[in-house]
Amino acid sequence: MTSKVRSRLAVLVVLAAVAALLAWALSVVLNRSGDPQAQMKQAMSPQLIEKGAYLARAGDCVACHTSHDGGKPFAGGLGIASPIGTIYSTNITPDASTGIGNWTYGDFERAMRRGIGHDGSALYPAMPYPSYAKVSDQDLEALYAYFMKGVAPVAQANKANDIPWPLSIRWPLAYWRTLFSPLPADEGVAEAAAQSELQRGAYLVQGLGHCGSCHTPRALTMQEKGLDESAGGYLTGAELNGWAVPALRGMPHWSQQQIVDYLGSGRNSVASVAGEMKDVIANSTSHMSDADLQAMAVYLKSLEGGKAPAYQHQPQRSEGTTAKLTAAKGLNLGERLYVDNCGACHFVSGEGAPEVFPRLDGASVVNADNPAALIHVILAGAQTPSTERAPSVLPMPGFAERMDDAEVAELATFLRQGWSNHAAAVTAAQVSDVRAELQHGH
Known part of the structure; x- marks a missing residue:
């Protein structure tokens, strides 16, 4: 290598280092959005804490910030798969050492609506701050009151994310946020949200x-x-x-x-x-x-402008399938499996029972382009949650032990092509893939 080439390489290295330093410096500036010392304008009252508890439910905060293996509410530790690796949710209880107990309202606001962490680093957008940017100041203050005074503190250290270097470098996320996440809405949002049912829903x-x-x-x-x-x-x-x-x-x-x-x-x-x-x-x-x-x-x-649904009810086709299943003659394997395993709840009409067993004729999970969800339900079963409005739990058994991959494929294909449904057939290989995922705990 000649001295001239070495000199040019050295210049390029220096320029690249300078460019990287400038890019990092700009990211630091971008991460200064908001005021970490900002204070609440509302008094920390029981009513505000109660309002915050309701809003935390509306945001489903507990789902991501609670580990599924017996973790305590809001203590974090849930692994969230992403294209760059596994991101672990953080402890958002008011524990002073491992949670957010020492956070100011300004820290909380910056994390929720701007995607900026307590330490000034950019947050991964697994935290839906682009959506939370629409939350009003009044509602955000209520959420802060709830997490500080209405949630039990849990001393649980945060888990390190499983993201390889250099993807684990966070400062470039400041540019992502600047490009794709809006700035917090002004307080007109709070007034608009109360003006009409439509605006409240939006x-x-x-x-x-x-x-x-x-x-x-x-x-x-x-x-x-x-x-x-x-x-x-x-x-x-x-x-x-x-x-x-x-x-x-x-x-x-x-x-x-x-x-x-x-x-x-x-x-x-x-x-x-x-x-x-x-x-x-x-x-x-x-x-x-x-x-x-x-x-x-x-x-x-x-809302308008959605893509046209693939399913269109066709009475003659639906009646034809119902008549064939009722007669129970000349059934193919998928039809026989349906009559033997599914018909008692979903009936030969595929209509199910309102509020009890779901309808299969026209169901989105049956007609989806990707049949993985349907296969998953057939293999693993499903059950409804117990809620105040509907306390009973309605279970559907899984058939992973009763049917092999070919049989599940035949049953799923019948469901996707019987009655008025007209989705693509399912293969045994597709079933095998879903079964493998279930066996590995996904």
Whole structure:
């Protein structure tokens, strides 16, 4: 290597180091958004703490900040899978040494709405701060009051994230946040949220409810393709851990009351909850007021521009399947498996029983492009949560021990192509993949 080449390489190294230093310095500036010394404007009263408890339910904070292996509420430790590795939720109890007990209101506000940690570092967007940016000052103060005075402190150290270097470097997240997360809304939000049922519903769905975190597709850079109805991709459905997450725009096959019933109890006249939405119902929406559930339903029904549903009811096809199952002659393997294992609850009509057994003719989980969720339910079963509005638990058994992969594939294919359903067939290989995931605890 000549001295001229070495000199050029040295210059390039120096320039790269300077550029990296400048980029880091700018990220520090970006992480100074908000005031860590900001104080609450409302008095820390029992009423404010009670309001905060309700809002924490609306935000389902306990779901992510509580370990599923017997962890104490809000003490963190839940592993959240991401494309870059596993992120562990943090302790948000008021413990002074391991939780947020020493946080000012300003620290809390910056973390919730700006994605900036107590130490000034950028937070991973596993924390839905792009949605929480819509939360009003008044509601955020109530949440702070609740977590400081209404939650029991738990001394539990935070777990280190399992993210390899250099992906574990956080300061570039300041740029992600600047590009994809809005600044906190001004206090006009609080007034607008009280003006009409529609606006209240939008405030809850877009903000604390952070429904878009699961129901909105994400770009390659992992931001949601829209944070409100102004974006065409908002709430158009996505995929989460192998489950097809349905679109929520307009929800043409459900009435407003069916949405309210589902959110309030985990079941309605045509469907029952399964998958990760079960925890949302159990921890969050089932504890919300009828007025807020109605507002959310009004907002979701108001949305337009969702993709046309793949399912269209065809009476002749549905009646044909019902007649064949009733006669029980010339049945293929999938049809026989249905009659023997499913018909007693879901009936030959595939209509199920309102508020008890979900309807299969037209069900989104049956007609989804990806059949993994349907396969999961067949193998592992499901059960509704016990809620105040619907205390009884309705279980469906799993058939993993009773059926092999080929049989599950045949049953799932019948479900996806019987009655008016017309989704693609399921293969034994697809069943094998889901079975393997279940065996590994996913």
